[in-house]
Amino acid sequence: xxxxxxxxxxxxxxxxxxxxxxxxxxxxxxxxxxxxxxxxxxxxxxxxxxxxxxxxxxxxxxxxxxxxxxxxxxxxxxxxxxxxxxxxxxxxxxxxxxxxxxxxxxxxxxxxxxxxxxxxxxxxxxxxxxxxxxxxxxxxxxxxxxxxxxxxxxxxxxxxxxxxxxxxxxxxxxxxxxxxxxxxxxxxxxxxxxxxxxxxxxxxxxxxxxxxxxxxxxxxxxxxxxxxxxxxxxxxxxxxxxxxxxxxxxxxxxxxxxxxxxxxxxxxxxxxxxxxxxxxxxxxxxxxxxxxxxxxxxxxxxxxxxxxxxxxxxxxxxxxxxxxxxxxxxxxxxxxxxxxxxxxxxxxxxxxxxxxxxxxxxxxxxxxxxxxxxxxxxxxxxxxxxxxxxxxxxxxxxxxxxxxxxxxxxxxxxxxxxxxxxxxxxxxxxxxxxxxxxxxxxxxxxx
Numbered sequence: 191x192x193x194x195x196x197x198x199x200x201x202x203x204x205x206x207x208x209x210x211x212x213x214x215x216x217x218x219x220x221x222x223x224x225x226x227x228x229x230x231x232x233x234x235x236x237x238x239x240x241x242x243x244x245x246x247x248x249x250x251x252x253x254x255x256x257x258x259x260x261x262x263x264x265x266x267x268x269x270x271x272x273x274x275x276x277x278x279x280x281x282x283x284x285x286x287x288x289x290x291x292x293x294x295x296x297x298x299x300x301x302x303x304x305x306x307x308x309x310x311x312x313x314x315x316x317x318x319x320x321x322x323x324x325x326x327x328x329x330x331x332x333x334x335x336x337x338x339x340x341x342x343x344x345x346x347x348x349x350x351x352x353x354x355x356x357x358x359x360x361x362x363x364x365x366x367x368x369x370x371x372x373x374x375x376x377x378x379x380x381x382x383x384x385x386x387x388x389x390x391x392x393x394x395x396x397x398x399x400x401x402x403x404x405x406x407x408x409x410x411x412x413x414x415x416x417x418x419x420x421x422x423x424x425x426x427x428x429x430x431x432x433x434x435x436x437x438x439x440x441x442x443x444x445x446x447x448x449x450x451x452x453x454x455x456x457x458x459x460x461x462x463x464x465x466x467x468x469x470x471x472x473x474x475x476x477x478x479x480x481x482x483x484x485x486x487x488x489x490x491x492x493x494x495x496x497x498x499x500x501x502x503x504x505x506x507x508x509x510x511x512x513x514x515x516x517x518x519x520x521x522x523x524x525x526x527x528x529x530x531x532x533x534x535x536x537x538x539x540x541x542x543x544x545x546x547x548x549x550x551x552x553x554x555x556x557x558x559x560x561x562x563x564x565x566x567x568x569x570x571x572x573x574x575x576x577x578x579x580x581x582x583x584x585x586x587x588x589x590x591x592x593x594x595x596x597x598x599x600x601x602x603x604x605x606x607x608x609x610x611x612x613x614x615x616x617x618x619x620x621x622x623x624x625x626x627x628x629x630x631x632x633x634x635x636x637x
Contacts, residue, residue, distance in 0.1 A: 220370035221334060222398040225301035229271030230311075232286065232294045233541030233602045234262040235637050240290035246276040247283050251362025254280050262292070266571055267541045267602040271297075283338045283366035286311065293635035295541050297619075298396070298405060305627035307396065307405030307524055308619060310635065315340030315390030316410035321383040322435035322469045323397065323406075323514045323525070324351070326371045328379040330399040335408070338366040341389030348386050352468045353378040361391070382435045382469040397516070397525065402627045404516055404525040412437040412510025413530035415502045419557035419586055420526070420616045420631075421448060422517055423455070423477035423496040431474035431516045432500065434528070436464040438509030445504040446472050448490065451555070451586045455496030459503075460488035466509070473500065499557050499586045517631065521624070524631035526616050531559040534612035535636025538605050542619065542632070543570060545591045545599035549621040553590035554603070554634070558583055560611030567608070571601035583611075604637065 234240040240262045246254040258275035262268050276282075286294055299306035315338070325331040339345040339361040349357040349369060355376050359367040385393055385408065393408030422428040436442055445461040460476045463485045475481040476488040477496055490496075502511060513528030544550045558564055558581035566587065568577035575595045579587045591599075607613050615634025622628060 220372045222332060222400045223300040223305065226298055227301055228273065228296050228298045229269060230273060230284065230286070230294060230296050231267055231269045231542045232262060232292050233267035233539055234264060234290060234292055235539055235635070236290035237264060238290065239263050240288045240292050242286060242288045242292060244270065244275065244284055244286050246273070246280060247285065247364040247366070249282055249365055249367065251365040254282060265604070269542070269600065283336065283364065285364050293539055293541050295632045297630055300403065305398070305401060305403040306630050307403040308630035308632040309394050309405040309407045310633050312392040312407060315392045317387050317390055319385040319391055319393045319408040319410055320412070320435055320437055320512045321385070321393060321395050321408055322512055323433040323516070324371055324381050324383055324395065325397060326374070326376040326379060331397055332372050333395055333397045334368055334370045335393055335395035336366045336368045337361065337385060337391050337393045339363050339389055340392050343389055345387045345389035345391055347391060350384045350386070351376065352382040382467070384467060401521065402523045404523050406514050406525040406527055409512040409527055411530065412512045413532065414505045414508050414511065415531060416511055416513050416528035417531055417557065417559050417614060418500040418513065418515050418528050419614050420515070420517070420555040421473060421496065421498050421500045423473065424493055425495050425497050428517055428519045429474060429477070431518070432472040432513060433469050433516070434464060434472060434511055434513040435469035436466050436509050437512055438507065439466050440507045440509060441465050442505055442507035442509040444502055444511065446500050447503045448473070448496065448498060448500045449584055450496060450498040451588055452497070455494060455498060456491055458488065458490035460486070460490065462486045497588065499555065499584070501584060517629070519629065522627040522629035524629045526631045526633050529559070529614040529633070531612055533636070534559050534614050536607050536610040536613065537637040538613045538615045538634040539637050540603045540615060540617045540634045542617070543591060543601050543603045544619065545593065545595040546597045547600050549623065550619055550628070551590070551592035552617055552619050553588065553592070554615055554617045555586050555588050556605050556613055556615045557586035558607070558611050559614055562609060562611055564607040564609055564611035566605055566613065568603055568605040570595060570603045573599065573601065577605070
């Protein structure tokens, strides 16, 4: 591999083959599903073929199975399912190295395929990682999260929850440790976490009840004005909850503006005060009732269909904010991370796009978070299908690929702005089967 090697760290929680999990994990006590399996999708973002190596690590830091070597052509992606190079019943993490710039996502599903979720791999870690939304018996929902050591030495990891509970672990390089909130002494139902370490780490969290699963990647840094490309309210049974965490040291008053897409709904706003280290829920109540919670003001229409996007437009103390968005339907749900507009790209890539693939199809929202109007063109791997639209600042476009590309299509998509502007994207993967959680969501990756 070249010196310009790029590392993507994927927390392949309870991943691998369709096999019962090892008894020492004690899944029946701490998770809502008896077993899980994962897939990995890798997209080549560079201008020449990428040579990639996938290595799985057990919880003790030892390698599981052999390295998987592969090549990914320009402007294409590859899926790895089942993940063939790890031991049967593998539960651990993956490091994906490449000699070119690549992006990776992981889909995690219950072993019976009754529920699933998706999250994005990270190209490195940080010594502070934030998890804005965690549960312990919140209307039957629980969470668990995996922390992976992205450094070269043992990671001494500390977890400070916003409800005062704490946890710690030592993790070997490349390995991951799972923290189960069901086994911890939380008395609050909803809380946040701040993970600190002497080595860079990455994290991914699972939210679940016995029927529905959500996933999101731990967040680093923060933005004073994060953006949320996809917001649904009263939309075919789907509702959105936006969880915003104050990553700073001072309480701040946060105002969120909601903007409709394609004229579906009316613009409105919501304001709340968020204490340092803690997180508040936006959107969920605002579009359902007149929210009179102390410290909250909002003017959103109740029980009216809304499809659009959101943005933090004021942050009184200028604190760094991070956020997670939950989209929940009657039988399915999924989460995605808020975006920092300063980290948006003029081109965004979506590694997994589907059309009628074993019942799955995708749809995405692309939002212009820049300051100028721009023409956005989206092209699709091995297809003549395109999306071409002009977006004003803060506007978003929604496109659903079902029935538009080709039967059993699996590929990637790239959206480019001209003139150059800042784009962010969220992709929904959906399989519409009654009483099955068929919604998986991930964030587009800037090129």
